[in-house]
Amino acid sequence: MGVRLGLETIAARAVGAVSRAAGRGGGTTLPGKLLWKVDPASVDALAARLTSGVALVSATNGKTTTTAMAAKILGQEHLLVWNRAGANLLSGLASALVSTRAADFGLFEVDEGALPEAIWRTRPRVVSLANLFRDQLDRYGELELVAERWRTAVDSLPEWTTLVVNADDPLLAALAEGRAKSLRFGLDDPRHARPTLQHAADSKYCVRCGQPYIYAAAYVGHLGDYRCPACGHERPPLDVAARDIELAGLTGSRFQLDTPQGRTAVELSLPGLYNVYNAVAAAAVAVALDVSPVAISRGLADFSAAFGRFERIPAGSKTIVVLLIKNPAGANEALRTLETGVPPVLVVALNDAIADGQDVSWIWDVDFEPLLPHVGRVVATGDRAAELGLRLIHGGLPEDRLEVLPSLEQALDRGLGLVEAGTELVILPTYTAMLSLRGILTERGYVRPYWDGTT
Amino acid sequence: MTIRVGHLYPEYLNIYADRGNIAVLARRATLRGYELVVESIGIGEQVRPGAHDLLYVGGGQDREQMLIAPDLAEKGAAIREAVAEGATLLAVCGGYQLLGRGYRGRDGSLMAGAGLFGHETVAGTKRMIGDVLLECELEPGIRRPLAGFENHAGRTVLDSGAEALGRVVHGFGNDGESGFEGCRLGRAIGTYLHGPLLPRNPWLADWLLAQALAHSQSGEPPSLDPLPDDLEAEAFRVAAGRARQRGGRR
Numbered sequence: 001m002g003v004r005l006g007l008e009t010i011a012a013r014a015v016g017a018v019s020r021a022a023g024r025g026g027g028t029t030l031p032g033k034l035l036w037k038v039d040p041a042s043v044d045a046l047a048a049r050l051t052s053g054v055a056l057v058s059a060t061n062g063k064t065t066t067t068a069m070a071a072k073i074l075g076q077e078h079l080l081v082w083n084r085a086g087a088n089l090l091s092g093l094a095s096a097l098v099s100t101r102a103a104d105f106g107l108f109e110v111d112e113g114a115l116p117e118a119i120w121r122t123r124p125r126v127v128s129l130a131n132l133f134r135d136q137l138d139r140y141g142e143l144e145l146v147a148e149r150w151r152t153a154v155d156s157l158p159e160w161t162t163l164v165v166n167a168d169d170p171l172l173a174a175l176a177e178g179r180a181k182s183l184r185f186g187l188d189d190p191r192h193a194r195p196t197l198q199h200a201a202d203s204k205y206c207v208r209c210g211q212p213y214i215y216a217a218a219y220v221g222h223l224g225d226y227r228c229p230a231c232g233h234e235r236p237p238l239d240v241a242a243r244d245i246e247l248a249g250l251t252g253s254r255f256q257l258d259t260p261q262g263r264t265a266v267e268l269s270l271p272g273l274y275n276v277y278n279a280v281a282a283a284a285v286a287v288a289l290d291v292s293p294v295a296i297s298r299g300l301a302d303f304s305a306a307f308g309r310f311e312r313i314p315a316g317s318k319t320i321v322v323l324l325i326k327n328p329a330g331a332n333e334a335l336r337t338l339e340t341g342v343p344p345v346l347v348v349a350l351n352d353a354i355a356d357g358q359d360v361s362w363i364w365d366v367d368f369e370p371l372l373p374h375v376g377r378v379v380a381t382g383d384r385a386a387e388l389g390l391r392l393i394h395g396g397l398p399e400d401r402l403e404v405l406p407s408l409e410q411a412l413d414r415g416l417g418l419v420e421a422g423t424e425l426v427i428l429p430t431y432t433a434m435l436s437l438r439g440i441l442t443e444r445g446y447v448r449p450y451w452d453g454t455t
Numbered sequence: 456m457t458i459r460v461g462h463l464y465p466e467y468l469n470i471y472a473d474r475g476n477i478a479v480l481a482r483r484a485t486l487r488g489y490e491l492v493v494e495s496i497g498i499g500e501q502v503r504p505g506a507h508d509l510l511y512v513g514g515g516q517d518r519e520q521m522l523i524a525p526d527l528a529e530k531g532a533a534i535r536e537a538v539a540e541g542a543t544l545l546a547v548c549g550g551y552q553l554l555g556r557g558y559r560g561r562d563g564s565l566m567a568g569a570g571l572f573g574h575e576t577v578a579g580t581k582r583m584i585g586d587v588l589l590e591c592e593l594e595p596g597i598r599r600p601l602a603g604f605e606n607h608a609g610r611t612v613l614d615s616g617a618e619a620l621g622r623v624v625h626g627f628g629n630d631g632e633s634g635f636e637g638c639r640l641g642r643a644i645g646t647y648l649h650g651p652l653l654p655r656n657p658w659l660a661d662w663l664l665a666q667a668l669a670h671s672q673s674g675e676p677p678s679l680d681p682l683p684d685d686l687e688a689e690a691f692r693v694a695a696g697r698a699r700q701r702g703g704r705r
Contacts, residue, residue: 144517387693
């Protein structure tokens with residue numbers, strides 16, 4: 001370590017400790033911001049010291065969960081440095097790198113906009129691209145733009161980097177075309193296909209000729225087994241695949257994982273088909289790093305949930321189930337896990353800070369409709385509660401079943417008051433609403449702060 | 456009594472919650488005893504002037520817009536005729552751009568539009584993104600606000616003599632410079648504002664419905680019974696506050 005880097009690292013660690021001591025939210029990005037400001041090249045130097053290399057995980061949906069799953073798998077063989085609190089810009093990577101001295105392997109989820117620079121600075125052994133859904137268009141412009149940036153970034157990868165792509169996403173499958181070191185993952189179980197593409201489906205037109213794809217199976221949004229009737233462009237064969245998938249409502253799922261090294265059974269304690277995608281994405285990263293199927297299965301079985309994505313929080317005589325929502329595709333899948341047992345009371349929280357997306361129009365692209373006739377009462381809350389209330393009424397929720405309470409704390413108490421002892425209250429919050437709700441539950445002693453590292 | 460809506464390219468142009476706008480029109484029509492019948496008009500299908508009281512064109516991602524642009528340009532004459540004989544029209548974002556004369560790329564090439572609105576859009580380098588607040592005066596002396604969200608790289612320049620939808624109070628508007636937003640031609644309205652536009656601006660939804668009814672009944676726009684609109688007013692209040700707080704700068 002150079003003298004300069006050493007001193008900066010110590011200074012940044014000190015700031016991190018102060019930030020945590022001041023109780024300002026874990027200090028997960030502050031010290032990195034400092035280091036990042038003082039000397040951006042420090043990220044290159046710190047990453048270069050990782051003797052077993054670096055893997056980067058990007059996607060619009062599920063990258064925090066996928067990275068946390070991969071950490072469970074890879075942590076069996078490596079001493080990891082990873083950005084567990086989801087700080088996924090370069091400053092967040094810097095923070096993680098600063099905080100861990102002894103690690104040999106770096107595992108990072110990377111914001112889709114920050115991916116090109118992260119690739120350039122960390123020279124990763126593996127880059128995983130898991131999906132591209134509409135997400136916070138106010139921040140990134142449109143899908144094509146992100147895809148274009150990724151294309152450029154992928155073209156710049158060294159030959160020895162393995163590119164892992166979701167073959168079920170046409171735009172991403174195209175990125176791996178013709179690349180020698182690549183792995184394609186996906187789902188293969190048409191029993192779980194949706195009868196039609198969801199309203200929010202994004203990349204439904206052929207990447208080569210622009211004709212609409214025909215789907216043998218559409219699993220989540222536009223992800224699935226597609227074929228262009230005009231030019232024949234189709235999903236490539238899968239190297240890593242989930243087959244024989246069994247979903248068990250809100251409790252979890254099990255499936256068979258096929259890898260080039262053989263088949264293994266996987267049990268997940270996370271609900272929904274979208275988490276099967278996250279698990280297969282994490283497994284493919286591990287396959288790229290020569291981890292055995294047995295170790296993959298063991299790591300995934302050990303996994304509970306990434307911070308705030310899906311949590312069951314005991315609150316006195318009741319349990320709070322939190323499912324994070326942040327864009328149409330993710331919200332649709334969260335709602336889909338509720339379809340088998342529609343909860344009597346639902347709290348939905350919509351904020352519009354930068355981390356939530358300032359443009360709230362995305363809630364109109366979420367398919368709330370199938371759920372609304374069956375739910376007993378919905379409490380709409382958050383800074384844009386009224387907007388959310390309008391969305392639900394226009395989706396068919398009778399007005400007398402809607403309550404609009406912008407205060408998150410009031411909405412939480414109202415929700416808890418409405419469900420019976422021994423049952424669950426389901427809350428669907430956007431990101432900053434989730435943070436605030438967690439803050440309230442922490443004050444009440446129901447959850448530990450997230451920088452404890454136990455989530 | 457029915458209001459016949461022609462929704463252009465719903466499969467392609469649906470990005471900024473366009474179905475929210477249609478849902479608001481349908482609900483507000485139903486509550487007044489009218490029925491909104493929505494027909495989709497896709498690539499290769501005809502716009503038949505007189506067949507619809509209201510035409511709707513939404514926004515899409517760049518790729519989707521490129522796919523429908525040549526077809527929309529071909530429909531130009533029929534759309535101009537439909538509006539000239541009194542049909543109402545609402546176009547949002549990409550639809551608004553493509554109903555002008557065209558979209559000029561950075562290389563100077565022009566992608567032809569439908570030629571309804573008197574404007575041309577030029578590709579810009581910096582996206583104009585944020586909350587917007589407008590003041591509109593669709594009838595002389597009656598000023599009403601509109602709150603929405605804009606996200607566009609194109610700069611739309613109105614022809615001299617073309618009428619804007621409104622004056623920008625907070626936000627960027629058509630080009631970030633002129634202080635105007637949108638375009639209005641008789642009963643046709645084009646705007647960058649989504650969010651979606653109509654749920655939090657119910658007066659504009661009712662204006663469009665009244666114009667559409669005037670077309671279907673070949674008479675004057677009727678005055679519609681007022682609705683409670685408490686939630687709508689609250690959603691507007693918050694959205695307008697956002698525009699004041701963090702809308703783009705001219």
